[in-house]
Amino acid sequence: MAALAAVMPAAAQTSRGDGIEGRVDRLEREMRAVQRKVFPGGAGQTIEPQIIAPQQLQAPPGQPATSAVADLNARVSAxxxxxxxxxxxxEQGQYRLRQLEEAFNAYRRATDARLKVLEAGAAPAEAEEPVTGAVRPGPARPAVGGPATPTxxxxxxxxxDPAEDGYIYGYRLWQAKQYDKAIPELRAVVQKYPKHRRASYSxxxxGRTLLDQGKPALAATAFFESYQKMPNGERAPDSLYYLAQALVKMKKPASEVCKVYDELTQVYGDRLSEAMKMDVATGRSASKCK
Incomplete structure (x- = not known):
């Protein structure tokens, strides 16, 4: 009976240790799953648990082995x-994105009617003539009742590379201020080649073309879609910056403009050029952002 009484506490302690070991293994598997979701490519970005398993020391005879359970509890807590x-x-990153999505869903609903009117009244694009130069002046076409307008x-x-060609052509049209022709060319690049690096540029x-046309609401939608659909694109930071400019043109509250600037610096702070940082600082000052 005395021998049985001595063995039972040790067996109970072993059972507790096995249960805690199981919890540790489960938690470590869950953390590795979270790491794979946050850093799907690995590339040395995973975070190793700052936990060191205790060394198994042989307890002197006659002393109860209570340190193993205490160490396992510490590992579980860590x-x-x-x-x-x-x-x-x-969850914090997902919440910020949801806020922007909700705001611009409201903008879309408010501008749907205007979009339909503009699309219904849009004139078909003129056929392109074969030319040899990149951008060169053409013959003047006199307007009725006014001075001649150079084309x-x-x-x-x-x-x-058709995607590269489409973007370059749209860019040249934008440079020449032929906005009505530039818009369908740039949209075609995004629709046909969404995985190409020039999709973010286009x-x-x-959005900039629509902004230059004096259509800030449509431009805001284009900029937001650039950030939402291509957050890793090379022009995603620029789109957030110009989104703030479009909101200013729309006379939106300063709080909404500042929210966009906050998102820009939080998400892309390390990717901004010095010139962009200065522009953001100027914009925040103009909107009195805190």
Whole structure:
């Protein structure tokens, strides 16, 4: 009986240790799953748990082995804390994106009627004439009852990369201020080649073209879609910056403009050029952002 009484506490302690080991393994698997979602490419970006398994020391005879359970409890607490911190960071980023999405869904609903009117009254684009130069002045066409208005012939590039050619051609049309022709060319690049690097360029330039046309509401939608659909695109930061400019043109509250500037600096702060940082600082000052 005395021997049985001595064995039972040790067996109970082993059972507790196995249960805590199972919790540790489960939590560590969950944290690795979160890491794979946050850093799908790996590339050395994963966060190793700052937990060191205790060394198994042989307890002297006659002393109860209570340190193993205490160490396992410490490991469980550390893993739970780290997993909670990573989950909180993910939820914070998703919340910021949801805020912008909700705001611009409201803008879309408000401008749907205007879009239909503009599309119904849009004139078909003129057929392009073959030219040899990139951008060169063409013959003047006199307007009825007014002075002659010079036109510009724009060269369409031809290479083995149609997405590159489409963007360059749209850019040249934008440079020549032929906005009505530039818009369908830029939209075509985004629709046909959404995975090409020039899709981000074309969507951003589409917004700038609409902004130059005096259509800030349509431009805001284009800029927001550039950020929403291509957040890793090379022109995503520029689109957020010009989105703020479009909101200013729309006379939106300063709080909405500042929210866009905040998103820009939080998401792309390390990618902004010095010139962009100065422009953002000027914009924040003009809108009295805190």
């Amino acid at each position: 893993v739970e804390s780290q997993l909670s911190q990573m989950t909180g960071q993910i 510009v012939n724009v060269d369409r590039p031809k290479s083995e 969507q951003n330039l589409l």
